[in-house]
Amino acid sequence: MARSPSPPPLFPFASQQPTSSHETFSPPPSILIVGSGIFGLSTAWALARRDLFAKCTITVVDRSDPLNPDAFPAPDAASVDTSRIVRADYADKAYAALGAEAQLQWRKQAKPTDLGAQGRYHESGLLLVADPGPVRIPGEIVAKSDMTGMDYVRSSWANVLSLAADNPDLAGRIRELPDVDAIRERLGTGGSSGSWGYINEGSGWADATASTKWLFDKVKATGRVTFVSGTVASLEHSGATVTGAKLSDGRILSAELVVLATGAWTGGLVDLSGQATATGQVLGYLDLTEAEQQLLNDMPVILNLTNGLFIIPPRNRVLKIARHSYGYLNPAVPPTARLPSTSPASQPISYPLTHLSDPSLSIPQEGADDLRRALREMVPLPGLADRAFTKTRICWYSDTPTGDFLITYHPQYNGLFIATGDSGHGFKFMPVLGEKIADCITHSCPLEFVGKWSWKPDTELIITEDGSRGGKPGLTLANELGKES
Ligand SMILES: Cc1cc2nc3c(=O)[nH]c(=O)nc-3n(C[C@H](O)[C@H](O)[C@H](O)COP(=O)(O)OP(=O)(O)OC[C@H]3O[C@@H](n4cnc5c(N)ncnc54)[C@H](O)[C@@H]3O)c2cc1C
Numbered sequence: 385m386a387r388s389p390s391p392p393p394l395f396p397f398a399s400q401q402p403t404s405s406h407e408t409f410s411p412p413p414s415i416l417i418v419g420s421g422i423f424g425l426s427t428a429w430a431l432a433r434r435d436l437f438a439k440c441t442i443t444v445v446d447r448s449d450p451l452n453p454d455a456f457p458a459p460d461a462a463s464v465d466t467s468r469i470v471r472a473d474y475a476d477k478a479y480a481a482l483g484a485e486a487q488l489q490w491r492k493q494a495k496p497t498d499l500g501a502q503g504r505y506h507e508s509g510l511l512l513v514a515d516p517g518p519v520r521i522p523g524e525i526v527a528k529s530d531m532t533g534m535d536y537v538r539s540s541w542a543n544v545l546s547l548a549a550d551n552p553d554l555a556g557r558i559r560e561l562p563d564v565d566a567i568r569e570r571l572g573t574g575g576s577s578g579s580w581g582y583i584n585e586g587s588g589w590a591d592a593t594a595s596t597k598w599l600f601d602k603v604k605a606t607g608r609v610t611f612v613s614g615t616v617a618s619l620e621h622s623g624a625t626v627t628g629a630k631l632s633d634g635r636i637l638s639a640e641l642v643v644l645a646t647g648a649w650t651g652g653l654v655d656l657s658g659q660a661t662a663t664g665q666v667l668g669y670l671d672l673t674e675a676e677q678q679l680l681n682d683m684p685v686i687l688n689l690t691n692g693l694f695i696i697p698p699r700n701r702v703l704k705i706a707r708h709s710y711g712y713l714n715p716a717v718p719p720t721a722r723l724p725s726t727s728p729a730s731q732p733i734s735y736p737l738t739h740l741s742d743p744s745l746s747i748p749q750e751g752a753d754d755l756r757r758a759l760r761e762m763v764p765l766p767g768l769a770d771r772a773f774t775k776t777r778i779c780w781y782s783d784t785p786t787g788d789f790l791i792t793y794h795p796q797y798n799g800l801f802i803a804t805g806d807s808g809h810g811f812k813f814m815p816v817l818g819e820k821i822a823d824c825i826t827h828s829c830p831l832e833f834v835g836k837w838s839w840k841p842d843t844e845l846i847i848t849e850d851g852s853r854g855g856k857p858g859l860t861l862a863n864e865l866g867k868e869s
């Protein structure tokens with residue numbers, strides 16, 4: 385896809401970027417958050433609880449569910465699903481520490497209202513594995529872009545051990561699995577995957593739909609946030625100042641600050657070429673018998689970072705198989721208009737296609753075959769790998785070149801803040817992310833994320849290279865769907 389030339393910044397770049405220095409910040413009278421996935425909802429939650437914003441009106445708008453306009457977010461949002469992995473197991477120290485901070489909240493289960501209660505969080509353990517990679521000198525620093533899945537797993541192992549250094553209980557729950565047999569033994573399904581890895585019994589998974597609903601209820605309970613159901617068709621602006629959003633039904637929501645938290649759809653409202661792109665990821669769900677559910681009750685989450693395939697322990701006799709991959713691009717002309725108005729509206733960008741816009745959408749054969757490969761290797765119960773999926777889904781990431789989030793003021797527009805670029809790993813941070821986004825809004829980006837979350841120099845081609853992705857880069861959804869099985 386060709387990219388539109390970027391016009392020069394209209395404002396001095398530095399003054400628009402969140403920095404660690406406490407630049408003076410005056411809260412605006414009104415904030416409009418577009419998108420109520422976990423990036424938008426957690427931001428609303430953080431702002432609503434801060435005294436600094438006590439006099440500021442906060443509105444959240446989302447496409448929502450046309451059949452259920454009071455439900456937020458939309459059912460095809462990335463934040464809505466049966467499960468998401470919750471881990472501190474990252475090759476990058478900053479995300480590992482943030483994951484550990486979030487885990488403290490996920491583990492709270494004493495009261496029914498606690499985040500981790502009522503089945504929202506399960507500490508099943510996470511088995512992180514990879515296939516053979518290059519032999520490295522122990523302790524060798526590998527650039528993020530050169531990381532293999534094996535490098536990622538080894539760095540992640542070092543990071544979680546270091547995080548647990550002063551906590552013998554946590555440290556005792558992390559154990560190396562040096563070969564296929566050790567991996568098979570801990571997996572407990574009869575299957576295995578990868579040639580080396582480790583188990584972290586302190587990681588697990590969350591029921592994403594139930595947890596997002598928990599957050600939505602928390603935000604509503606503040607009494608500070610107005611929810612609006614509607615699709616933003618374009619951002620309103622006066623010259624280089626964004627003043628609100630126009631909905632597809634003609635309504636205008638005005639605000640001094642607009643926070644775009646529109647996940648993989650963000651490129652439809654603001655030109656993100658060189659920053660982030662939408663990639664579609666495959667998911668398959670299988671019904672199990674009660675006996676199969678019992679057999680798999682105690683399996684950990686298993687994630688192979690060489691091929692990206694992962695399986696989450698089943699609940700209520702449903703097993704989910706997925707692939708964390710380079711994903712599919714879907715070149716399309718979005719139904720929304722994007723800033724700057726100089727970026728030609730007719731130019732295709734990769735834009736989500738979901739079961740909401742196309743109820744007949746299925747997953748490409750290439751993806752289905754890979755999910756079945758995961759079943760054969762990881763959960764080889766008789767008949768399972770050939771069983772028909774009860775449901776499949778293409779779920780959309782907002783991918784950045786490095787896998788870092790994009791949480792920053794827009795370099796060219798006053799009054800516009802971007803909170804996206806989840807790169808397929810944002811959910812686990814739900815209990816802590818909004819606070820960090822609010823810090824960035826007030827020009828106090830956490831030091832460890834300064835640079836990582838900022839607007840970057842343009843990258844010609846966005847392929848997420850952080851060592852965690854499987855599959856092939858550059859596949860397009862239409863091509864793959866068009867192939868014969
Ligand atoms: C298959 C898959 C597996 C994943 N696994 C994990 C995992 O194991 N662990 C983990 O931590 N993370 C995981 N993630 C990532 C995680 O789900 C995302 O990082 C997170 O949910 C992104 O939240 P978001 O708010 O940015 O986007 P979303 O949840 O997609 O929310 C965006 C919202 O914006 C709304 N919107 C978009 N455009 C408009 C518009 N024009 N007008 C109004 N509203 C609009 C949408 O309706 C939507 O509700 C996974 C993601 C996928 C897809």
